[in-house]
Amino acid sequence: MEKFNNFFCHIFSELGANREDRILKDMLLYMENMEGEYSLSKFWEHFSKKNLEQLQFGGLNNFKRTINQNYFNWLPTSFQDEQYKAALEFWTEHPSTIPLKAEIRDFDFFEGQAVNNNPLLDDDQRSIYTFFVGMLWHYAVCQDTQQVLQKLSEPTLGHPIDITIEGKQISQDLANSAREYNFFRDVLASNHVEIEEPVICELGAGYGRHAYIWLSDLKCKYIIVDTLPALFVGQWYLKNLFKDKRFFEFRGFNKFSEIEKEFEASDIVFLMPDQLKLLPNQVFDYFISISTFPEMSREQIEDYLKTFSNKTRNAAYLKQWSYFENVFDNITLKFDDLTLGTDWNRVIIREDPILRSFSEGVWIRS
Numbered sequence: 001m002e003k004f005n006n007f008f009c010h011i012f013s014e015l016g017a018n019r020e021d022r023i024l025k026d027m028l029l030y031m032e033n034m035e036g037e038y039s040l041s042k043f044w045e046h047f048s049k050k051n052l053e054q055l056q057f058g059g060l061n062n063f064k065r066t067i068n069q070n071y072f073n074w075l076p077t078s079f080q081d082e083q084y085k086a087a088l089e090f091w092t093e094h095p096s097t098i099p100l101k102a103e104i105r106d107f108d109f110f111e112g113q114a115v116n117n118n119p120l121l122d123d124d125q126r127s128i129y130t131f132f133v134g135m136l137w138h139y140a141v142c143q144d145t146q147q148v149l150q151k152l153s154e155p156t157l158g159h160p161i162d163i164t165i166e167g168k169q170i171s172q173d174l175a176n177s178a179r180e181y182n183f184f185r186d187v188l189a190s191n192h193v194e195i196e197e198p199v200i201c202e203l204g205a206g207y208g209r210h211a212y213i214w215l216s217d218l219k220c221k222y223i224i225v226d227t228l229p230a231l232f233v234g235q236w237y238l239k240n241l242f243k244d245k246r247f248f249e250f251r252g253f254n255k256f257s258e259i260e261k262e263f264e265a266s267d268i269v270f271l272m273p274d275q276l277k278l279l280p281n282q283v284f285d286y287f288i289s290i291s292t293f294p295e296m297s298r299e300q301i302e303d304y305l306k307t308f309s310n311k312t313r314n315a316a317y318l319k320q321w322s323y324f325e326n327v328f329d330n331i332t333l334k335f336d337d338l339t340l341g342t343d344w345n346r347v348i349i350r351e352d353p354i355l356r357s358f359s360e361g362v363w364i365r366s
Contacts, residue, residue, distance in 0.1 A: 020060065023249075024232050030252055030272060031228050037303040038274035040227060042328040043295045048228060054111060055229050063207060063233055064158040066111045071206040071230075072291055073172050074355075076132045077125035084128065086354045087135035094142060098165060102134030106162040120161070133163050133172055139354060140175035145182050148217045149174070157240055158207065173209040180290065180360070181213045184317040187348055187362040188286075193315055198285040201225060201311070203273075203304065204292035208234040208241075215242060215268070223269040223284065225276060235270045242268065256280060273304075282313035289317075291358070294324035294333045301333070309341040312365070316340060319360040322351065335359040 031040075040048060051067045058066040069075065076084040091099060107120040119125045141149050154160050154171035163170055188194045201223040205211055207230065211222050215238070224234055231250060239247055248266035253259050256278050263269060287308045293301050308316065322335045335349070340363050349361035 020236060023235070024228075027228055027232055027250060027272075030250075034272065034274050037300050038272075041296045041300060041326075043326055044227060046328055047295075051229050055233070058109075058111065060158070060233065060236055062109065062159045063237075064160040065109050067229065067233070068158070068160075068173070068207060069111070072176060072209065075119060075129065077119045077122075077128050079128065081132070082356055083136070083354050084132045086356060087132060087139055090139050090142075090353075091135045094138075096138050098138040098141070099131055099134030101165045102130050102137070102163055102170070103165075104130040104161070104163050109159075110161070130163060133170065133175075134165065136172060136175045136354065137165065137170045140178045143182055144178055145186055146178075146217060148181065148213055149178050152178075152213070152216055155212070155241055158237060174213075176355075177210045177213045179354070180210060180317070180319060181217070183360060184286075184288070184315075184362060187317075188315055191315075191347055191364055193364055195285045195314060197221075198314075199223070199283065200286045200288060201284040201308070203287070203289040203308070204230070205234055206230050208238045210288065210290065211238060211268070212241065215245070221267055221269070223271065225271045225273055227273065231270055231272065238268055253278065276307055276311065279311060281310045284308075284312045285314045287312040287316040290319045292320070293318075293338060294321050294326055294331075296326075297329045298331050301338075305338065305340055309344060314365055316344070316363040317360070318363075319352070319358055322357055322359045335361070 034040075047070060051070055054066040054070075055063065064073075074083060078084065104120070104126060107126060108118070110118040110120055120129060137149075144150070152174065154169040154174045156169065160169070160171050160173075185194070197219045199221045200214060202210060203225045205224040205226055208224065211224060211234070214220055215222055224231065226234065235249060238245075239249075245267040246265060248259070248262055248269040250270040250272065253275070256263070293304070296304070318338055320335050320338065321333070323332070325332050343366050344363045345366050346361055346363050349359060352358040352360055
């Protein structure tokens, strides 16, 4: 970790005295001292450095054009892309003019980790990407049992790739979040385990794309557990989106009793991973984690699953790579390897209908 800690020091020295820089400094100092199973995996040592560099380069106001490409925003620019083909198959079977109405503007600024230049500057690739997002939106609307997409649009905060349908701002992130939200809530309803005002914890929430759906559609408490820079970006983003909510902003504490009253009074809570152990058991109704576990060491995966099994009282939703080789931590993980213990039943598992290299499942406590 010495090389990574030296990088932390470099980032730290570049920060100023404004409020957001002070918050990031506090988070950097805290995360640098996390040890054992809560320290960064080798995978995230590598990618956190890149994400922090991109955040410095583009700033918070442009994070959807930079670090978000390293979270769950994909870039299909080929007819051979698996997501493009799956969305096209659905559109062919359920034709609609919706994808044809997708329009893209303001695409000049873009920096992804997996691309060396901006593919959206190419006319053909830009057209493929725009049509894909339109098809994905069409699919999500057709599956929208909770009707969240009727009332929500992609927030302009963070400068998303500007794609609209008849003036409504749409995005991959909002479409995918709606798909995940509908799937989980439908399974909860069919198994008669929905909670009226649930306490939800999401591990690895990124900037809060999934939290945005829950907090917009349902009265709930949402707890985000993540590392940097995601926790920093998510706190800034959700605080600016939900100005009427009560927040427990990240800070260090030694025992739950120190923050219990504030924790209970808050609508949205931000925690570092090692703070999980300080919370009481069965404090969450639902546990959610999307595209996280393959990026950890084997020991970390086992510890997180055990922790959330103890901290969650009702149901869990996981969406992960079906098969993933993590060369940084030297592990191979299959979705079927993920278990929550003997007092949990996995009631459903399926291949994601669009992103077919991913699987999603729901567990319910027996």
